[in-house]
Amino acid sequence: MQCSNCGFENSDKLKYCGECGAPLPVLCPNCSFVNPAQFKFCGQCGTRLTEPVSSHPGPGENVETRNRVAAKVPEAERRQLTxxxxxxxxxxxxxxxxxxxxxxEVVQQYQKACADTVNRFDGHIAQYLGDGVMVYFGYPVAHEDDARRAVRAGLEIVDATQKLNERLQRDFHESLAVRVGIHTGLVVIGEMGGGAKREQLALGTAPNIAARLQGFAEPNTVVISSATHHLVQGFFKQQSQGMRVLKGIVPPLEIFRVLNESGAHNRLEATMNAGLTPLVGKHKELQELVAAWQRVKSGERQAVLLNGEAGIGKSRLLHAFKQQLAHEPHLWLECHGSPYFQNSALHPLIEWLQRVLDFRREDACDVKTKKLENWLSHYQQPASETLPLFAGLLSVPLGDCYNPPKLNPHRLKQKTLEAWLAILMEMAQQQPVVLVVEDLHWADPSTLDMLNLLLQSTQTARLLALFTSRPEFMPPWGESPDVVQINLNRLTQDQVETMVAQVTGAKMLPAPVLRQIVTKTDGIPLFVEELTKMVLESGMLREDNNHFELNGALPPLAIPATLQDSLMARLDRLAPVKEVAQLAATLGREFSFELMSAVALVEETTLQQGLAQLVKAELLYENPHPNGHGATYVFKHALIQEAAYQTLLKSRRQYYHQRIAQTLVEKFYDTASDQPELLAHHYTEAGLIETAIAYWQWAGENAIQRSANIEAISHLTRGLDLLNTLPENAQRDQLELELLTYLGVATAATKGYTAPEIERIYHRARELCERVEYSPRQSSSMLGLWKGTLVRADFEKALALAQECMRLAQKKQNAELLLTGHLTLGVTLASWGELARAQEHLTKALELYQPSEHRTDAFEYGEDPGVVCLSYLAAALWMLGYPEQALQRSNDALALAEKLAHPFTLALALNFNGDLHYLRREQHMMLERAERLIALAEEQGFPFWRACGEIQKGSALFERGQHDEALALIDQAVAHLHAGGAQIGEAAGLAQRALAYGKMGRVEEGLQIIDEAIEMVKNGGERHIEAEQWRIKGELLLMQSDSGKFNGLLPAQQQQAEECFRRALTVAQQQRAKSWELRAAMSLSRLWQKQGKAAEATAFLSEIYHWFTEGFDTADLQEAKQLLGEFHLVES
Structure with missing residues (x-):
């Protein structure tokens, strides 16, 4: 490796040049790319080049030194900043x-005043810009109240500047004024600059908006944006300054002038004026407080510590208890620990005294002394001894009337606490007292000493001491029997839903939104309230009467701005292991040590230590493996996981996701195979779009095979959303067609065949089929479109689609398309009453169907084609006059569906089997099938099949004489079908209902309904039922007699009935529907027999009866046989 500084040739293993000591370039171990020395990750492939800070020190440094350096220069990250x-x-x-x-000198004094104030509120001065100062709150360490800290600091800087003016006026006859602007927003913060000039700066609009805002402030005032106003509302008195246009910022912003603090100590007090959400899930704890109060009233001192995590509802419970005591004589005293004054001795007591004594900023010392004297005069403590103690505590100078106590600091504090306790006991003698001290986790040591003194005092005072704390607080009194600790639990799911309803004003949220709120808030009331409010204010919903509806697709719910600082503060307290938390958050809410160890580029012991710290800080739960092989970890809060994840830069996030995905594929194949949606998620977030789409499709297919259709829709939709980011080409079209095919199946299962989405899905699929040379999905796309038209009872369109499918199949000579063509033609023709042709096509379809080859068709088409063919063939065979063959085929369909274990196909088979038993008049079997169908549909979420099952059940109940219950059930089911756009079976249902009305004596209503059904068939409806409709109308006409007897009918009425029966016979004969013909013949024969034409009736019925070759045990043929016997008796 050649040194770029001096040219000396070094070994590849060295990090620094052996000649001049300069850092050497770094060779990537993964792709061999040569990276500059300062690179932490390979610029070519993203592989990490350096070990994390906590691994091994570099030359000339130890771990501790390097950790300190690293702490000063953290990697860039995203965070909310004020x-x-x-x-x-x-x-x-x-x-x-x-x-x-x-x-x-003047500017330095001003800057020092700013720095002192900022430091007191734990802010960070980012830059001095001439005479301007840029300050961050929430970096490098966040606090749960950073926005409040910023506004308080701004007000104090204004005060400090005015105090400086006293000297400036004296020395220079000049004065200063300051303007302060504050804004809260999302930034990326990290090291900027080059060479020796490097700074930690925030990038984003937030710094610009803050700088622009101060320009709108009057001298010596503080203005804030609406974003900051939302976070501090109720803690400060503010005035809106209207909407303002800020240069370079769109849209205009509403700004607010901050006047002063409101006096609110916590969120509960700050939101009191806006109205509180009713208390939920804390009634047991409230009753415990009431019970303690009853004991106090009887003279027994009580102490209770309410313990629970932030947002769990401690203050809200206290407020509810205070309301309980509103009409009872008592004295309520309240003080609070503060994160700003954890090192200020007795701050809660001092603040309480200032409030009780009504001390004001403008009060002179003698005024404050007089107020203190007046207050002490109500108690028996000698003012000469007590007043100096409290005056010293309140920093009130003593006048000539009082001598300062000559005590050492320890004894002075002790005497002051004893004086306070004596006054408190006097108060309790006058009336029962409730002493509330909130937030002990922020209390200073002297305040805890004060409470310890109280707990060691007399047990007989009428005093209830109520304390609140977070789990990390360790009481100095230990596990004292004198203090009852109540640990507040999270809300249950039902309680969360109740609370959400209270926030929404009892208006229902869409189920997916409610589900996200329940999942993300983990039963923390504050999280529930804030996330629900954020949803309502986000614009993603619209109101519709008593509920809300989504305006579009539901995105993952973000962390509300009101919770960002609180969550970030918890992470910042664990800065040394934040990187571990970030990687864990990228893995998910729950993860295994085994997987994290494989992904993390750190030693196992280092990782274990980091995870142990997160567990100790209660960010994670640890679940040890029963066999000792590693452990699984779960984030305690979903929002903590989200907060850790959101701090990552996009580039870092993508790197983590890619590494996780690759690790899962290479080392955890079983997990990847069982949970392809997990791989899909990581590849999506890694930006590897085409790979992600393939996994989303795999996840969708897997979900359909498990009948998890709602999940399938979600997975497949994610894939389609990603697909829209790819350029249009043949490969993209093929991918889209695959996704749409499965999306259609899942959507039909959950929303019914006629849902508007179904038509859009399959129309788009059909367009794509025309653009690709050939796709096996052509069959499923045409089948999907055909199903929608069939269920809407649009038989002309259904027939046209079926014929088109057959033409395409013959053209392509494709067996799959041929099967689909014969199936669609057979089913359509059966519904239209062309039974012989239907039988022919369905038989051919079954010849092409091979269970071993088509075992996955149910998942692609929605139902198994073999079961569909057998079910419709059974119906056709019954109408054609073969009731036994029909039953055999229907039972074969049911057996095949059960063997396939495909719930949607099983629902179809049960429905058709039940229908066949209805046609065979086997009510007990129909009821059994209906109840089984309803149970399956409810379990799997099939609304269409549930309604069909309810209609069958209603029909069976009617035959048992449960008329009202039956009709109510049928009406409900029909309404559900109509709501979903389904009309198939409506004509048959109307015919059943008309006959039922006739049997109940409501003949005229029955006639109106049957006429409606007949008209429906005339207009292209289900012609296979037409013969039965005319027969039922004839029967209803014969029921019109006022006396209820046949001889009460007029000849014209008898003639009308006979014409209906003859019309039924004609239609049945045209359709070769022997079973309908038999029923029509029985109705006409009965009429003739009553008219004295027994011979004609016998001959006519005998002919059709003797045509049958099977089914002589069925109800229709048994009835025909019985009628023939009766006719013979009449003749003889």
């Missing part, structure tokens, strides 16, 4: 009045 820009007003004019040295 940017503050402060600018001096009139500095140019000031420069003309002051000596440059004096001006330098």
């Amino acid at each position: 940017v503050m820009f402060c600018d001096l007003v009139g500095s140019t004019a000031l420069a003309t009045k002051l000596d440059p040295e004096e001006l330098r």
